Amino acid sequence: MKAFANRKAQTVLEAVAVARSTLDRGQAVSFAGGGTDLLQLVKDRIPNRPNLGQPDVLVDLKSIRALGIADVVVESGLMRLGALATLTEIGSAPFVRERYTVLAEAADSVATPQIRNVGTVGGNLAQRPWCWYFRNGFPCYKAGGDRCFSAGGENQLHAIFGGGPSYIVHPSDLAPAVVALGATIRIAGPNGERAVPAAEFFVLPRQDARHENILADDEIITRVDVPTLAPGTRSTYRKIMDREAWTHALASAAVVLRMEGEVCREARIVLGGVAPVPWRVTAAEALLVGQRVTRELARSVGEAAVADARPLARNAYKVPLTRKLVERTALELAAGA
Amino acid sequence: MMFRSGVGPSSAILRVDSTGRYTLFVGVTDIGPGAKTTMAMIAAEALGVPLERVDVVWGDSDRCPYSVGESGSRTTIMTGYAVVEAARDLQRQIAERGMPTGDGVLIASATPTPSTQGRQRLCFGAHFVEMAVDVELGHVRITKYVAVHESGRILNPRPARDQIRGAVLQGVGMALREDLLYDARNGQPLTAGYYGARHLTHLDVPEIEVTFIETDDGFGPFGAKTVGEAGIILAPSAVANAIFNATGRRMKELPITRSRLVEAFA
Numbered sequence: 028m029k030a031f032a033n034r035k036a037q038t039v040l041e042a043v044a045v046a047r048s049t050l051d052r053g054q055a056v057s058f059a060g061g062g063t064d065l066l067q068l069v070k071d072r073i074p075n076r077p078n079l080g081q082p083d084v085l086v087d088l089k090s091i092r093a094l095g096i097a098d099v100v101v102e103s104g105l106m107r108l109g110a111l112a113t114l115t116e117i118g119s120a121p122f123v124r125e126r127y128t129v130l131a132e133a134a135d136s137v138a139t140p141q142i143r144n145v146g147t148v149g150g151n152l153a154q155r156p157w158c159w160y161f162r163n164g165f166p167c168y169k170a171g172g173d174r175c176f177s178a179g180g181e182n183q184l185h186a187i188f189g190g191g192p193s194y195i196v197h198p199s200d201l202a203p204a205v206v207a208l209g210a211t212i213r214i215a216g217p218n219g220e221r222a223v224p225a226a227e228f229f230v231l232p233r234q235d236a237r238h239e240n241i242l243a244d245d246e247i248i249t250r251v252d253v254p255t256l257a258p259g260t261r262s263t264y265r266k267i268m269d270r271e272a273w274t275h276a277l278a279s280a281a282v283v284l285r286m287e288g289e290v291c292r293e294a295r296i297v298l299g300g301v302a303p304v305p306w307r308v309t310a311a312e313a314l315l316v317g318q319r320v321t322r323e324l325a326r327s328v329g330e331a332a333v334a335d336a337r338p339l340a341r342n343a344y345k346v347p348l349t350r351k352l353v354e355r356t357a358l359e360l361a362a363g364a
Numbered sequence: 365m366m367f368r369s370g371v372g373p374s375s376a377i378l379r380v381d382s383t384g385r386y387t388l389f390v391g392v393t394d395i396g397p398g399a400k401t402t403m404a405m406i407a408a409e410a411l412g413v414p415l416e417r418v419d420v421v422w423g424d425s426d427r428c429p430y431s432v433g434e435s436g437s438r439t440t441i442m443t444g445y446a447v448v449e450a451a452r453d454l455q456r457q458i459a460e461r462g463m464p465t466g467d468g469v470l471i472a473s474a475t476p477t478p479s480t481q482g483r484q485r486l487c488f489g490a491h492f493v494e495m496a497v498d499v500e501l502g503h504v505r506i507t508k509y510v511a512v513h514e515s516g517r518i519l520n521p522r523p524a525r526d527q528i529r530g531a532v533l534q535g536v537g538m539a540l541r542e543d544l545l546y547d548a549r550n551g552q553p554l555t556a557g558y559y560g561a562r563h564l565t566h567l568d569v570p571e572i573e574v575t576f577i578e579t580d581d582g583f584g585p586f587g588a589k590t591v592g593e594a595g596i597i598l599a600p601s602a603v604a605n606a607i608f609n610a611t612g613r614r615m616k617e618l619p620i621t622r623s624r625l626v627e628a629f630a
Contacts, residue, residue, distance in 0.1 A: 159545070159554040159555065159560065162560075163553065163554055163556055163560075165552070176547065179549070180547050180549065181545055183623060267501060269562065269621055269622050269623070270562060270564065270567075270568050271565055271567035272565040272566070272567045272568075273559075273565050274562075277622060277623070342623075343627065344502070344622075344623040344624075344627045345623075346630075347500075347626055347630040348501065348502065348622075348623075348626045351501055355501075
C-alpha cells in the first residue's frame with residue numbers, strides 16, 4: 028500500500044481547497060466518505076481517480092460539521108439527503124420508508140449491515156465500478172488505461188445497454204432510485220457550488236470512458252435533493268443478485284408510479300446493473316401512462332424495457348432476466364403489493 | 365454415497381503422574397473440528413477416568429509423536445486407534461506396578477498399524493434437499509436440507525454434526541455459487557479474493573438437519589468411522605437433483621448460477 032497523508036477537513040470549502048492545492052502540487056488526492064471501498068482500492072493499488080493514480084493525500088470528509096451534511100432533512104417540500112448520511116440512516120428513516128420507499132429499499136439492498144452503517148449516500152453514488160477486470164488490477168479505462176478487457180473476455184456481469192468503449196455496469200443501488208425520483212445532486216468545488224439533475228450526473232463511457240460521473244478531481248457531492256411526490260405515488264426497488272446478500276445487482280429496477288385508482292398516471296422505470304449509468308427506459312414508462320396495469324400490459328412493459336438491449340457474448344441472460352424483473356415489479360407495484 | 369473409512373498407522377503417548385493426572389501427546393493439530401477434545405474423550409473412555417483428568421498436548425513436534433496431519437478424514441479413526449492402544453498399555457502398567465508415587469510417572473506409547481483384514485471399510489451417507497425454484501428469475505431457495513450419515517459410532521456428536529453442516533455449506537456453495545474464472549487471454553484470475561469467491565452468505569444458508577445412523581463394525585476406536593470429507597460429496601449432486609426434480613431439467617455444469625438457470629429456461 029502506498030503511504031498517504033490523511034487530512035481532516037472541517038468545512039466543505041476546506042475539503043475542496045485541500046484537494047485543489049494537492050493537485051496543484053502535482054500530487055494525487057481522493058476524498059474519503061465512509062471509506063469502505065476507498066481503503067480497499069488503496070490497498071489493492073487500484074486508482075480511485077483514474078487520471079491521478081494512487082492517492083498521496085486523502086481528504087477525510089467525516090470531520091465536516093456543516094449543517095445537514097450528514098442528515099436527512101425535510102423542508103419546504105424537499106427531502107434533503109446529506110452526502111454523509113449513512114445508508115443505514117436512509118434505509119431506516121420512517122419518513123423515507125413511507126414516502127420514498129424506492130430509496131429506502133435501495134439503501135437496504137446495498138452490501139452488508141456493517142458496510143451500510145459506514146457507507147454514505149455520496150460514496151454510494153460516486154462508487155467506482157465492480158468490474159472484475161478493474162478490481163483485479165487490469166489497466167483498463169477505469170484504472171486510467173485505454174482499453175476495456177470485458178469486451179472480448181469474461182463479460183457475464185457487464186452492460187447490455189449503453190456500453191462502449193467500456194462495458195462496466197454502474198454499481199450504485201441508490202443511483203437508479205435517485206434518478207427515478209427526479210432528484211437533484213448538489214456538488215461543491217473550489218469555484219463554488221453547482222446542482223445537476225441526477226440523470227445528468229452520470230456519464231456514459233462514450234462521453235468519458237474513465238469516469239462514471241461529472242465530478243472533477245477536486246469536487247464532492249454535498250447533498251441530494253428529492254422533490255415531494257404527488258399524492259398517489261408509490262415506489263419500489265427490486266434487486267436481482269447472484270446470492271442473497273453482499274453483492275451488486277445482476278439487474279435491478281427502481282420503479283415509481285403515480286396511481287389514480289387502478290389507472291397509472293405517471294411512471295418512472297430506471298434500471299441498475301445493466302448499463303454504465305442508471306438506465307431509464309422511457310418507452311416502457313410510456314406504455315403505462317393512462318392505463319390499468321394488467322398482466323398483459325406488464326408483459327409489454329417488460330418487453331419494451333429490453334427492446335434496445337445489446338448483450339455481449341456471455342451476458343444474454345440479462346435480457347430475459349431484466350424483462351421479467353420489470354414486468355413483475357410494475358405489475359406488483361401497481362397492484363399495491 | 366460410500367466413502368473409504370480405512371484404518372492405518374498412527375502414534376500416541378500417554379503419561380500418568382502421582383496425582384492421577386493423565387497427559388496425552390498426539391501429533392495431530394486441531395484445525396477446528398475438535399480433534400483435541402475427541403482425543404481426550406477417547407483416552408478417558410479407554411482409561412475409565414473422567415474427562416477432566418486428561419490433558420492433551422497436540423501438534424508440538426518436539427514433544428509429540430509423528431502424525432501425518434489433519435487430512436484424509438483419518439484423525440479420529442487412525443490417531444484415535446493409537447490413543448486406545450496407549451491407554452490399554454498404560455492400564456496394564458498400572459495393574460502391574462500400581463499408580464506412581466512422588467515424582468514418578470508411568471508412560472505408555474503405541475504405534476499400531478491395524479488392518480481391516482483384507483476387507484474394505486466404508487462409511488455411507490444420503491442427502492435430501494427441498495427447494496423452491498423461480499425459473500424466470502433463476503432463483504433457487506433451499507427450504508430444507510437433511511443429511512443422513514452412517515459414520516460408525518459417533519464419538520463427539522456436536523463437532524461431528526457441525527462438520528457435516530460445514531461440508532454441506534461448502535457443497536451448496538459449490539453447487540450454486542462459487543466459480544473459478546480466468547481471463548483466457550492472459551490467465552489472470554477474475555474471481556480472486558473473499559468477495560470474488562462468491563461463497564455463501566448467512567442469508568444463503570439453508571436449515572441443515574444432520575442425522576447419524578450409528579453402527580459398530582469392530583474396527584476403529586470404539587467403532588468410529590470417517591466423518592470429515594464424506595459430508596461434502598453429496599451436496600452438489602443433491603442440489604442438482606432437486607433442481608431437476610423441481611423443474612424437469614438437468615443442469616450439467618457447476619455452479620448452477622442464476623445466469624445459467626435463466627438461460628436454460630428463457
